Amino acid sequence: MDLAKKEPGFLDRAAFFVLTHFLKSPKNNDRYPPIPLPAPPPPAQDASPESGIITHDLIVKSILFDDQSIRKAFVRKVFGILVIQLLFTLVVMGICTYNQSTREFMQDNFFIFYVAVIVHVIVMVMLVCVERIRRRHPANLICLAIFTVTMSVLLGMIASSLDSNLIVSAVAITTVLVAALCIYAVQTKYDYTAMGGLMVTFVMIIFILAVCSFWLPDFVDSLPISCLCAAIGSFFLIHDMQSIVGGNRAEQLDPEEYVFAALTLYTDVIRIFLYIIKILQKFN
Structure with missing residues (x-):
């Protein structure tokens, strides 16, 4: 027979007995000595990069980029690719500027401009957003070559519609x-890579001006705005240069990102070149 049904207070008295006799705090002279508690865990160490205690991935990247031989090889590779890109662009622009048949062909077939823009944007998105393509050889170099060719065609079409002396002056400047x-950027001790908030602000300004160019082309192409955009482009170039060269910088690119590094520097140079053309046009 169930004891709880036979005597209603049995469970209450049993629970009271257990609480008072078995779960009370024992004293030093009790039969049950105190159970020692485990030692508290050691305090967490600082995981900041300055303390040298960082995750495995960051340690690998830090060691790789702090190695002078790897850093110099990375910089040489980036600038080698950049020089090839700029020389190819100059050759295309020179042909479109001084070869009369090519100049007329570019001016008569404006659909090439739209095709080049579409391909250029698609390849740029692939290089910037898809890490597997950006780091896989030779797909990364093929995409970078297509990016350079399309940009060169676009600049060639622009050069074919302008005076040759203006193009030469813009290239020299x-x-x-x-x-x-x-x-x-290499010599200064001021770290431009730590100015992330200012970078975002400048990107927003460039984007807003690009949108406004559809409705206010005269305002966007004015001399003050062109000078402002040229200054912003110069800031971008300094920032990207410091992130590539490395050293004691807040941000520095992974050594495997040589294609992305060449892409950013090439884009910065072309951006400055286009704004200088706009500035020189105001004085002609």
Whole structure:
């Protein structure tokens, strides 16, 4: 027979007995000595990069990029690709500027511009957003070559519609300015890669001006706005240059991102070149 049904207070008295006699806190002279508790875990160590205690992936990247031989090889590879891109673009622009038949062909077949823009945007999105393509050889170099060809065609079409002296002046000024900015970016102790908030602000300004160019082309192409955009482009170049060269910088690219590094520098140089053309047009 169930004891709880036979005596209603039995469970209450049993629970009270257990609580008072078996679960009470024992004293030093009790039969049940205190159970020692485990030692508390050691305090968590700082996981910041400055303390040297970081995740495995970051340790690998840090060790790789802090190695001077790997860093120099990375920089040489990036600048080698960049020089080839710029030389190819200059050749295409020179042909479109000084070869009369090519110049007329570019001006009469404007559909090439739209095809080049579509292919250019697609390849750029693939290189920037798809890491597997950006890091896989030779797919990354093939995409970068297509990107360079389409950009060169677009610049060739622009050059075919402008005066040759203006193009030569813009190329000369861009060369001197880019060289000076690169030297400054490497020599200065000021870290431009730590200015992430300012980078976002400048990107938003460029995007808003690009949208406004459809409704306010005269305002966007004005001399003050062109000078402002050229200054922003110079800031982008310094930022990207420091992230590639590395050193004591807040941000630095992975050594495997040589294609992305060449892409960013090439885009920065072309951006400055286009804004210089706009500035020179205001004085002609």
